[in-house]
Amino acid sequence: xxxxxxxxxxxxxxxxxxxxxxxxxxxxxxxxxxxxxxxxxxxxxxxxxxxxxxxxxxxxxxxxxxxxxxxxxxxxxxxxxxxxxxxxxxxxxxxxxxxxxxxxxxxxxxxx
Numbered sequence: 372x373x374x375x376x377x378x379x380x381x382x383x384x385x386x387x388x389x390x391x392x393x394x395x396x397x398x399x400x401x402x403x404x405x406x407x408x409x410x411x412x413x414x415x416x417x418x419x420x421x422x423x424x425x426x427x428x429x430x431x432x433x434x435x436x437x438x439x440x441x442x443x444x445x446x447x448x449x450x451x452x453x454x455x456x457x458x459x460x461x462x463x464x465x466x467x468x469x470x471x472x473x474x475x476x477x478x479x480x481x482x483x
Contacts (some may be wrong), residue, residue: 386422386452387415388445422448439464446470 374387392412400408424444428451449457449470457465457472459470465472 385419386447386454387419388422389424392421422452424448
């Protein structure tokens with residue numbers, strides 16, 4: 372179980388990428404329906420920010436040297452938002468990235 376008080380009261384900003392939000396919506400809508408998914412996203416936006424993807428982020432990703440362009444965009448957006456960790460099930464694609472990557476299980480352990 373997540374310590375939501377710790378999560379909400381943290382002095383750290385919590386950012387998600389836009390693609391993460393659309394992925395969450397799709398998963399939730401498929402499992403529980405569109406209305407549930409919309410409510411989930413509205414609630415989520417009460418305590419997270421959306422990391423910006425703009426031309427600078429895309430150019431940074433193009434020149435990053437990362438093998439996966441989509442991951443490079445995630446790193447670029449995270450850097451711009453001053454994010455300290457990227458939560459991903461695919462840590463291997465972020466080896467050598469400018470920002471630490473950790474598995475969701477590890478991330479949740481940090482907030483227990």
